Amino acid sequence: MKQEWKELDTPSLLLNKGILMENIRKMGDFARVRNVNLRPHIKTHKSVEIAKLQLEDGAIGITTAKLEEAEVMAAAGVKDILVAYPISNTAKIERVIALLNQGIDLKVTVDNLEQVKLLQKALEKTRHTLEVWIKVNSGLNRCGVEPGASAVELAKAIILLSRLQIGGIFTHAGHSYGARGEEELERIALAEADAVVKSAELCEKAGIPILVRSVGSTPTYRISGLVDGITEVRPGNAVFFDSIQVGLGVADRSECALTVLASVVGVYKDRIVLDTGSKTLCLDKGAHGLDSVKGYGYVVDHPELTIERLSEEHGVAVFESSCGLRLNDKVRIIPNHACTVANMFDEYVVLEGEHVVEKWKVDARGMRK
Ligand SMILES: Cc1ncc(COP(=O)(O)O)c(C=O)c1O
CATH class of the missing domain: 2.40.37.20 (D-serine dehydratase-like domain)
Incomplete structure (x- = not known):
């Protein structure tokens, strides 16, 4: 029995498997129907088992908040990982290099010039090129370069660095959690997409291709993910949902x-x-x-x-x-x-x-x- x-x-901690599978499928369906990639944020569940279910359902890779989460997932066989966090200290850069040595398709967040120079310097001592994604600030006022001209300026500096390669531009509209009502939520979600698309288009005008344009928070991704020019969504909490x-x-x-x-x-x-x-x-x-x-x-x-x-x-x-x-x-x-x-x-x-x-x-x- x-x-x-x-x-x-x-x-x-009880996890209802039927609801979990349905939530995973709903995120996947959004991406399939809207023809965008899905890169779920695994900081919600921190579980190899659940990450694998998301990848089996069609997620292109995962997002992590911490290098440690990336290390755990890499050790379990996950290959395509965005660390959505700026990495600039020596100890952490060494661990980024260790993941590259293991053949992980790792992408790291950048949002300022000093940081990209530190990454370049460390990478010069290796045989690797590192894919970096520029994070833009779409209103949360946490990390992120300002969208538009400042993002382009950073992109121009990165393309001069031999060991860094720009993979994409992304943002996270975490301030959507403070939205008072549907209208405000929609406004935040559209601004989230606009910050990314506008920055990517300006980069492309300057001759810098931006293949990935990524947005995502659970409250916004079903709106920002519909905007033309967005190629990827990164919901995290939607795998479980909660009282908030x-x-x-x-x-x-x-x-x-x-x-x-x-x-x-x-x-x-x-x-x-x-x-x-x-x-x-x-x-x-x-x-x-x-x-x-x-x-x-x-x-x-x-x-x-x-x-x-x-x-x-x-x-x-x-x-x-x-x-x-x-x-x-x-x-x-x-x-x-x-x-x-x-x-x-x-x-x-x-x-x-x-x-x-x-x-x-x-x-x-x-x-x-
Ligand atoms: C960069 C980034 N992407 C995606 C997410 C996922 O947000 P949510 O859990 O609201 O889906 C977060 C959450 O903190 C984040 O920081």
Whole structure:
């Protein structure tokens, strides 16, 4: 007899395989129908097993946020990897070179002149040429050269460097998470695509071909990915979805593949305590504090509960009149931010229906040196 999720000890990270496969297929279908490439961001799941499912479904390669994620995926046989993060210190450049030595088709993010010079200098000591993708800022105001003239200026500097080759231009409209309504979301998504297409066209006018024009965040990719001139999308969170995406109106609760299994460890007159604190559910309430995200996760089948406070190992859920839960009862929680929650666990407990069918490692979790 297969084990049921209700029999698991807590906290556990439950992954509904049917919903996961459907989410993977929906991302793939978007790319197939719209004739763009899909390069999912694997920082959401950090799992070799899930990356392979995405590649089997037709993803062209993967995106990572950290070099460590790239190393884990490369060791598992993934060949085509974009590290969507600027790399400029010596220790990290050495590791980039080690990945090139292994034959990985690695692309690294650049957004300034000093950085490209450091990469060039290190590469000169090797037999390799490194593919770099220019990151442009489309409004998130995190990393990225400004789109347009500044991007062209950087591209002109790169083509003079013998060991670097420009593979593409990309951006990430992470500020879409703060969008108040559909109209604002659409505006951000169109600006995301425009920043990339405009920069690529200006580069091409200057005689520098830009083959890959890549956009992507879960809230925007289905809009920015439709714009003429865009060749690639990079959704991450859409593989699981979560309460923040539900709050944004980007996903329905029925599309959320990941839940945290929690036990009731205390029952009081106006609250219960769950064994899921900030070291399990994390403190995210959305990048910009979404009004529609209530508490620290959505307790499935218990809309009367709000997880109001977290300490490290306690989650305090309040209710108005009663909630019917008793000591040792188990509940599932759709986390606010699936990516950070997955990073807190060693493994996914994979479910088909009510039953545990597999356990998959969260292979690239943690990794802070
Ligand atoms: C460069 C880049 N691309 C893609 C993504 C994926 O975004 P999301 O998880 O919203 O799909 C991220 C997320 O941080 C990112 O930084």
